[in-house]
Every structure is written in structure tokens, then in C-alpha cells.
Amino acid sequence: MRSVRSSENNDLPTLEDVAARAGVSTATVSRSLNEPHRVSKATRDRVMAAVRELGYAPNFGAQALAAKRTNTFGAIIPTMENAIFARGLQAFQEHLSLHGITLLVASSSYSADLEEKQIRALVARGADALLLIGHDRTPQSYVFLENRKIPHVVAWVYDSAQPRLSIGFDNRKAMAALTRRVLDLGHQSIAAIVADVSENDRARERLQGVREAMRQAGMDPEDLRVVETPYSIANGAEAFAELMRHEERPTAVLCGNDVLAAGALKMARSLGIDVPGEVSITGFDDIELAEIVSPALTTVHVPHREMGKGAARLLIALRDGKHPGSSVELEATVQWRETLGPVCKAVE
Amino acid sequence: MRSVRSSENNDLPTLEDVAARAGVSTATVSRSLNEPHRVSKATRDRVMAAVRELGYAPNFGAQALAAKRTNTFGAIIPTMENAIFARGLQAFQEHLSLHGITLLVASSSYSADLEEKQIRALVARGADALLLIGHDRTPQSYVFLENRKIPHVVAWVYDSAQPRLSIGFDNRKAMAALTRRVLDLGHQSIAAIVADVSENDRARERLQGVREAMRQAGMDPEDLRVVETPYSIANGAEAFAELMRHEERPTAVLCGNDVLAAGALKMARSLGIDVPGEVSITGFDDIELAEIVSPALTTVHVPHREMGKGAARLLIALRDGKHPGSSVELEATVQWRETLGPVCKAVE
């Protein structure tokens, strides 16, 4: 074990070194750094000079241990592989860094079990608070968060039925609005390509939205053809192909997100199916991709940045023991582009 | 200040609580957890039972403070907004988590100054090692890394002239190969849309690659028209429009990455310019986007996942004081798709 005092060796400078150099106690140095107003200007200047001369930087572990906080927040998103959460996360991070908070990111690969592990890992690493996506997770996850009293907020969803603090939009309502637009154009035979709904409330709500709109339009929700498949371009393409193999083709395919829709669009092209002439395709999320594909994707615009920033704000308030207010609902609106059109009888 | 011992209050259980419950010393508990082989099976079982019963989890700060390591690595990537680094980072993370290491991600927005700040922030947060992108950064960044002896590896580039440990591909060579393909098709008038090359060696090398290929083909590199602009779809589109406003239009536009190329492609479409009939467009990176756009992008395929995994391996070796070996060069190959074609005289 090391026994020499820090001033006698060549390790990194410590608070004590700074204190010695500035001719004050370690307490004063600590305060100069963390609560400058509690220290006289003269002393503070002297301390700061010493800090600079020594190239001092606080030791993270020691700080965390003594202060019982790390100034690190965690976020667990379903995937980093595509851009669905990128913009929101970027905004989240930007807002956090304004407050001197660092962001730690982990991904759960859309698995509740893996997410539970990641929650534990991030908390073990000292995350002061957590950003989570969606309400669906293992009961143990919630128990753990409760027990450890970890401030957390759920984003990407708003569900007034859920007691938990959240910021996002009503996935069902948004999808229902989009579906109404589709039905208004005369589509009678529609299909949906969605993610596995068993552990994903966003996907589930979106699907419910479609059914709800059908019901309102006097259609039977049972008639909706649904393909469940993990989010990816390739899967979207495959699912679309499957739908098209059926003898009675749908005239509109509603996809659970833009990635699936992009895949569907790609497959339509390679099958020589005209979009939106023969089949209309819609997405959800309005990521950059939606604007790039051709024809450009009609989708649901999601307020990524507001969500990220709002989540940061809520979480900081929560961590500081302030009352964060209640869940906030943002609007997700239909973004009209080119892949949605009226049913075209001419083709038949 | 709290003065009661942990066993008397309702805080989280500590090592001491576990030790008391198992009837051993804290040292034995610590060893059971970290070096199980140094403890007899009987004791270990008893300790583990106590751990489970108490729901014990080690305190991160204390562990970091005492062990002088956090089992956390950091990565600083230029941007999280698009998918350029996503796949590589995902692979990096997957490999790290196999070794019980958590990943901390920060983004520098392609700014060397900001990157320096992020480096300091991550190190302050206890990152044991860092993944960095490209060789270009402030001298102070390198001084800092040297002084603190932070293991680090540079990814996304391989440059035999650089002494620093790196894993990646030769950007210049890859771009030169692509350019040769372009020139072989008869293109005489070519242009490039690249990122700001002043703080970005990848962009610089790619540009040099184009010039090198031109020189080899007996052309004057001075004839290359170059537009510098930050990576984004919108900027790619704008740059392309600018090139097309010129009276003598290039017949091929080489873009610094797929995002710029996607923007260019989008603009070509809205200007009614046929790709690759009138103008060929190429990208770089081969992200998912490249396959989605229509026509599909001819680009340079980058071994994202191998790079991420390899970087993790190098970094772990480095941290453990083992000899990681030397820099590794991976191959980046031309990915032929649809946006590159021969010069079409017929149009004129």
C-alpha cells in the first residue's frame, strides 16, 4: 500500500496539495470549487491560481463517495443502430451538459430483460437519474428503481392512464389520426407492419390506434392484416413482400416506424409496385430517412428535440428534489409527403 | 453528518453489513466478490447468500476510489445525430460489456475544442480508457492523455505514418480506389463535396485520395472542384445545387460520406437531374441509408463492426497493461450500386 503523502510523490495533485499551495484548508478549496460565493474573493483567487498551477482536477470516485452524487445521468434506449432515438438523445445530452451533467448511454436491444440488466449496471455505475423509453418493463425493474429511489422519467410516450412521470406523445392517438387520413382517401383494405408488441407499449398503442380509427370509420378491426417483425429495413422489406404475396393485396400499408416503412418502400420498388399509385405506405417517427427516400415518406412527426430537452428538465428537477410537475404531453402530427395517396381504381 | 453506523439505519446495505451477516470480515467479502478463487467455497457460499439476502450492490464511488479503476470506458464520436458511427459503436459496446465494462458516450460535434473538453470530462468521470475518432485533435488533448496516462486508441483511420495506436482503414487509399473506378468510366469533369478538412483528417485524406487518383490518371488535381460543408443531408443538397449552377457541370460528384451523398441525390431528383445518367454520385461509409436511397448509392464499404470490436480488444489489452500489438489496418472496399455509371454523351 502506498504510504507516502501525496505531496511527496508524483501522483496527480489532490485537494490537499492545492490547499497547501494556497495556504488554506482543504475545506476552503472544496468550497471555492463548489460554492464559490461562500468564500471571499481574495481567497478564492488564490485557490484558483493554485488549482491552475498544479493542474488540479477533482477525483471522481472520491467526489462521488463523499457527495453521494456523480452528476451522471443514464439513458437506456432500445437501439443505437438507427436514428430513431438519436435526435432526442442528442437534445437530452445538450441540455444535461448545460447543467454539468454527463450522459451515459446503454441500449437494451428491445429486450425487457436486457433493459433490467442495463438499469442495474447504470445505477451501479453511479447514475443519479435515468431516462427510460416507454412504460413496458419487468416488474423487478420498477421495484429496483423504487427501492433505490432512483429518479427516472419515461419518454416517447404519454399515457394519462399511467401514474409514472413521463414526457411524450399519445402513440395511439397519433396513429389513429394518421389512419383516419388513410381511410379518408378511400382505402378499404389496409395492413400494418409493426414491431413485436409484447414488450413494447409504443408498438402496441400504435397498432391500437389503427384499430380504433377503423372502428370509428365503421370498419371491422379484425379485417386488419398485421405482420409483426423487429424494426429493421430488411424486416420491413420482407414483411411487405409477404403482404404482397397474398392474393388480395392491401391498398395501404401502415408501418410501425420509418425504418420498417423504408424497407417496405424498397421492396415495393424492387417488386415494381408503384407507390402510392398501387399501394400507399406510411411510417412513424419522421427521422431523416423519411425525407430522403423516394417517394418521400408520409409519416407521423415526433417532437424529438422537445422530448429530449423536456426529459432533461424533468429529470434534473426530480434529482434536485424539486417538484417536477406532472407528465407532459407533446403533439405528434401527421407529416404529409408522397407515399400516401388515394386508392387508384385505374390500375385494376 | 450522519453518525450512526450503517447497520442501524435504512440506507443501502454496505460491505460491512454483508460481512456481519456472513460472519466474516469485509476483506473476505470483497475478495469473494472480486477474486472468488482466493476464498474457500464454504465461505464464499455463505457470503453470496448474504449478498443475495441483503440485495447488496457495491458502491461505485467507493470502489473507484479504493481500486483506482471504474471499469468504464469512454468514447467520443463526432456526432450522434446520424448513423455513421452507430454500428461501430454498437459493436464496441457489445464487446466491452462481455468484459464487464460500461461504455460512456459523448459527442464532439466535429469540433477539436469541444472534443478536448469531452476528453477531460470523461476522464474526470473516471473513464479508464478512451476511444477516439481520427488523429486530428488539439495538442493539449494529447498532452493531457499522456500526462494522465490514459489508455486510448484511435479508430476510423489507419495511417502508417502515425505513431499512435489505431484501428481502421486507409481513407486515402479507399477514396483513391473509388475515384479510379469513376475515372475508368470516362469521367473527365469531377467534383467533390467534403467536410471541413481543417480539423478532420478523415475528410482530408479522402480528398487527397481523389487528387491522388487523378494524378495517377494523368489529370491535374487542380481541376477538381471542391465544396466544403458540414456533414448533413441539407448541406449535401445545397452543395450539389451549387455545383450544378456552374455552367460546366461535373459528370461525377464524389461525396465525403453517405449523408452528403444522400443530400446530393435528393437535390438531383428535385432538379430533375438523372442519376447516374447525367451525373454520377458516390458516397462513403456504406451506412444503411446508402442502400435505401434510390438509386442505391455506390459507396465505400467500411468494416464498422470489426472496427468497433477490434478497438475494444485493443483498449482492454492496453488497460490491462498487456502489449496490444501494433495498429491494425482493415480493408475498406468499393461497394458498387447504382449511382455510378459511365459518362453518357447521348444527353448532350
Place this chain on the structure above:
DNA sequence: TCGAAAAATGCAAGCGCTTACATTGCATAT
């Protein structure tokens, strides 16, 4: 059966910082 080496365990000193509480110094009111 005994002694020595090896294995298992315990002891306790830190790791570098924060912060409750004590002390000092100084301006202001009396």
C-alpha cells in the same frame, strides 16, 4: 504425530473528497 508450507482469513490503513460543527475575525450596534 509433528512441523513447515500453503491456504484462508482478518486487521486496519488508506483512497481524495465533502460537510457538520467549531472557531476566528471583523463590522456594527450599544
Place this chain on the structure above:
DNA sequence: ATATGCAATGTAAGCGCTTGCATTTTTCGA
């Protein structure tokens, strides 16, 4: 002058864990 209050600073006790060294227990060859 003296008492009073407050701001500035210091003192020192932890925070919960790891680990070098000391001590105890076990193992095993002779």
C-alpha cells in the same frame, strides 16, 4: 470600549471499498 452577529475559515469525521501484511487454520510429507 464592549457586546453581538455574521461571514470566513478551519477541524476532522466519515463516505464504502480495496489490499498489504499479519495471523490463523488447514494440508500434507516424513
